[in-house]
Amino acid sequence: MVRVWARGCSYDVVVSIGELEALVGELRVVVVELRAQLVERDATIAAQAELIAELRSEVADLKARLGKDSGNSSSPPSRDRVDRRERRAAEREARKAARVNDGSAPRQPGKQLGAPGATLRRREPDAVVRHRPAGCGRCGRALTGAPVVGRACRQVIEIPTPRARVIDHVVERCRCSCGHETVGLFPTEATGPTCWGPRAKAVAAYLMARQHLPLERCAEAMALLFDTPIGEGTLAGLLPDAAERLEPFLAEIARLLHAEPVVHADETSIRVGTGLNWVHTISTDMLTLLACHRTRGIDAIIEIGVLNHYRGVIVHDGLNVYDCDELAEASHAQCGAHLLRHLAAVGVYWKYTAWTSAMRRVLLDAKTASEHARTAGLDQVPPLIAAALRARYTQVLADTFAVIPAGPPPRRRNRGGWTHNDRDAWNLACRFRDQADQILLLLDNTRVPFDNNEAERSLRMAKLHDKIAGAFRGTAHAEAFCTVRSYIQTGRKHAVNTLDNLTRLWTTGTPWLPNVAAADTG
DSSP, X not given: OEEEEETTEEEEEOXXXXXXXXXXXXXXXXXXXXXXXXXXXXXXXXXXXXXXXXXXXXXXXHHXXXXXXXXXXXXXXXXXXXXXXXXXXXXXXXXXXXXXXXXXXOOOSSSOTTOOOOOOOOOOOSOOOOOOOSBOTTTOOBOTTOOOOOOOOOOOOOOOOOOOOOOOOOOOEEEOTTSOEEEOOOOTTOOSSSOOOHXXXXXXXXXXXXXXXXXXXXXXXXXXXXXXXXXXXXXXXXXXXXXXXXXXXXXXXXXXXXXXXXXXXEEEEEEXXXXXXXXXXXXXXXXXXXXXXXXXXXXXXXXXXXXXXXXXXXXXXXXXXXXXXXXXXXXXXXXXXXXXXXXXXXXXXXXXXXXXXXXXXXXXXXXXXXHHHHHTTOSSOXXXXXXXXXXXXXXXXXXXXXXXOSSOOOSSTTSSSSXXXXXXXXXXXXXXXXXXXXXXXXXXXXXXXXXXXXXXXXXXXXXXXXXXXOSBSSHHHHHHHHHHHHHHHHHHHTTOOHXXXXXXXXXXXXXXXXXXXXXXXX
16 A cells, blocks of 8 residues: 555555556656756757857957957058048047147148258250230330340240150161171160160050059050050060069079078068969068069978078068078067057957056067167167066066966867957967067167068058059969069169169160178178
8 A cells, every 4th residue: 555645635545566666667767868858958058058159259259350450450551441440530630639738739731840842943944935025015006126124934844745756777788898798786675677665665664563554554654645555465575574684683682682681571462363372572671572472381482582591680570481490590570560459459358458558668668779779879779778678578478477367278269268359368478478589689689670661561562553453464474573573662772763774674685783782691
């Protein structure tokens, strides 16, 4: 007999032992099923929690990408959104208002007081045109033969109507008294029965490589401005032809750069056909080398050949391609401007604002100290000042890792545990910790600049050409453009006339070579 309670009452039920065992067995099955359901529910909840954490991290990552602009990343200002541009304009107006409140006069547009100016100067005239009045302004009598009692002069500088100058080169054959006949030689520019001259080719190459005109617009400009209607097919072959003539120049530039104590290196993408190639630059304040390659990595750098076994200082943006065995003989310095932008991006999050601001001050103070030492003719920052800056650098790093969550970050991105800002802060802090010798190299060598702007200025024209003229037809055209741009930019750094330099390629056949006495880094 079994007593059962139901609704506050007890009942005596007669149950056999077999029935009771069967009931207990059924209850055990139900308990096992419930436990399995609980385990499955817990696994589902854990998976959903992991997915939610991953999605939250991914959303934070996407929001951070949307928040990137030229002020806190390597993105160029041309890619900033309208609201970012409006924000920068508002910040400029706020700075102007702050200067007014401080009593300092805001900067006015145009030429500043005390800045050197330039004005249009008179030249020796090619023609003089005299303008006599036809009659008296009072009585109307004719003034023919009247004496001139005063003069006023205004000079107008005008461009004449274009007209191509056509020259026939006639080779004569003369017979000597001995009976032998000798034929004269055509000049180097006379390459065919009818051809364009060196100046015309140089002007067209200048418009394409320096002014970035596409073929159609260059042909139009040549026809309208210079009365030389050069076809697009001829124009397409000018830069490759010039690049072949510039092989001695490239060899000399590579030799000079390899002997420089400090060089700047960078790379950027350009469109070639339907894909992307990479323009690499190695440059100094007096030399520029641009080279096009299908890859961005170390294979391109080795194939270019300048940095092979280089023992000077390479200034770059910290891309991991430069941290390789092939470039181990060189010293490395990282661009401070890139680091400031990374600090600005991480400092947006309130938890990391203090240490990013402190590290920013350390970098700018190191820049000032290096510049002052260089101005004073010192090879390095005085030891006491350098030691103080390094101590501040180390202290800021210690404060940084005290704020970052403890423990290693998750192995994969967007897997929860760390926020997007925590991961960015950890990555940046590790970079400052592991590459401190590259970041602070300007304290030990004052020839090392704070930023890598020299390389970025060299690459800017390649990106500008990409926007104005569009994609290159093929790799050969992209390589030719880079070669001619190297020639033009190096010549401009030496204040050499660009058009005369290009004309020289089709007259003497030998390119201009820079005269730079570089110190041997070996």
